[in-house]
Amino acid sequence: MSPVETLRIAVRAIRANLLRSTLTMLGIIIGVAAVIAMVAIGNGAQRQVAEQIRMLGSNLLLVQPGAPNQGGARLSIGARQTLTEEDAVAVASEVPRVLVAAPMVSGSGHVVQGNLNWSTLVTGITPDFLVARDWRVESGRSFTQEDIDTAAKVVLLGRTVADTLFRDEDPIGRPVRIANVPLVVVGVLGIKGQNAASGRDQDDIALVPLSTAKLRVLGANRVSRNVVDFLLVKVAADEAIAPVQQQIRTLLRQRHRLTPDAEDDFRIREPFAAMEARAASTRSLTFLLSAVASVSLVVGGISIMNIMLVSVTERTREIGLRQALGARRRNVRNQFLVEAATLCVIGGVAGVLVGIAAAFGIAALAGWPIWVSPASILLSVAVAGVIGVFFGFYPAHKASHLDPIEALRFE
Structure with a gap:
């Protein structure tokens, strides 16, 4: 059959x-x-x-200021500013297999354009930040080193902020104000979407040069002009994250002159590992x-x-x-x-x-x-x-x- x-x-x-x-x-x-x-x-x-993970940027380490004790109570992360731009330079130059170490400062602010305004996260960065986050500029240009050195009045807008303030108009070259400081929009960032850890819209952001943020936009709340809120470190490969993390810890303890029995005055997080x-x-x-x-x-x-x-x-x-x-x-x-x-x-x-x-x-x-x-x-x-x-x-x-x-x- x-x-x-x-x-x-x-x-x-x-x-x-x-x-x-x-x-x-x-x-x-x-x-x-x-x-x-x-x-x-x-x-x-x-x-x-x-x-x-792709949107966040892989192989990242986030270095935050520590949480000191005061009167027997442990304060929140970042209560004491202990990180500086020099720390970022040292990490990038002295720790092998670190691609970039980007210093950052951040705070909330109102972006005003004409009769419209929008409350968003304002972050001061260097060009290394965009490299660490694998974040491209969709239109316009990124920051240059000259922008950083001269504290230029320029800003990069996230897609959410750009769409809210300019709707269907091209924002490139248009003026906005943040903390009553006039800035010129030089670029619009590519879409990143929602942050997996916090659920926050990553495109709801305005980026300014680090020096501009310290001297003009966010400087009023700063004890020292040299300190930063975070260091964002991009490592060359997955397998290098653990040794690089230990090397950064050792280097920062030396730079901050901490005794062997003293706690770290910083904290190193690994967002990629959590993801x-x-x-x-x-x-x-x-x-x-x-x-x-x-x-x-x-x-x-x-x-x-x-x-x-x-x-x-x-x-x-x-x-x-x-x-x-x-x-x-x-x-x-x-x-x-x-x-x-x-x-x-x-x-x-x-x-x-x-x-x-x-x-x-x-x-x-x-x-x-x-x-x-x-x-x-x-x-x-x-x-x-x-x-x-x-x-x-x-x-x-x-x-x-x-x-x-x-x-x-x-x-």
Whole structure:
């Protein structure tokens, strides 16, 4: 018997008991749909984290002022200004595998343009900041070293600020005011999106030269003109982060003249590591949910075995007749195996469609990101076929070993 003929007989047997076949496939449909939906949600979350890592900038270290004790109470981070521009220069020049070390100052401020104003984060930077953050200037130009040296009255606007103040107009070359200081917009930053850690809109920002921020815009709140709020350090590679972090700690302790028993007057954070930990937890959760959903596939396989055993009993005379007409045991076995595999594959395809629809439904209702991987679709259908063969083997084997004479006598 040819494979095509075997498949035709299997499809005819399925159609002969359509309702029962549909109910039998239901377990496979639910199992495959659950796996597809869970994997789509998990993949979407992982891709979102990867995109956020890309937007944040990989291999970063953030050096903040320390949290000193005062009267037995520990103050907040940054309560004492301990970092300077010279610290940034020393880190960049003396610590191997550091690409850039960007000093920063920041504070809130109102950006005014005509009759419009917007409260945003104002940050004083050097050009190294944009290198560390992998942040491109979408239109216009970036800051030059001359802008830093002369405390030029120029500003880079984030996309959110630019759209709010200028709407459909081109902001390049237009004047704005921050803290009553007139500045000229020289560039608009590319879109970064939401910060994964804080949830803040990263495009809601205005960047000015570091010297301009200290002398003109944010200087009123500063004890010393030389101190900075943060150092943003970009490291050459992932594997260098841990040793570079220790080298920075050693260097800053030496520069700040801290005794061996004194606490650090700074803190080094690793945003990239936190994001990676989140990605790892997302992957683990995806595997867990997929494993739970796969239980439905096993239940569906048991249902397939049960129905195939019933089918063998119902078709005992048919099996005896086929054997009497010359069908070999392997022909009978293959017939029932193909029937079981066909049930599962059809259920798998239906489950894929239901799973994709469920994933998009969840995305629409909950606002979660999803990603339906072609590999997960192919794997789900293949697993469904394997389940059909595995759980259909025993009924097929039982059918192929029926005695033809006894089978013909069966009522």
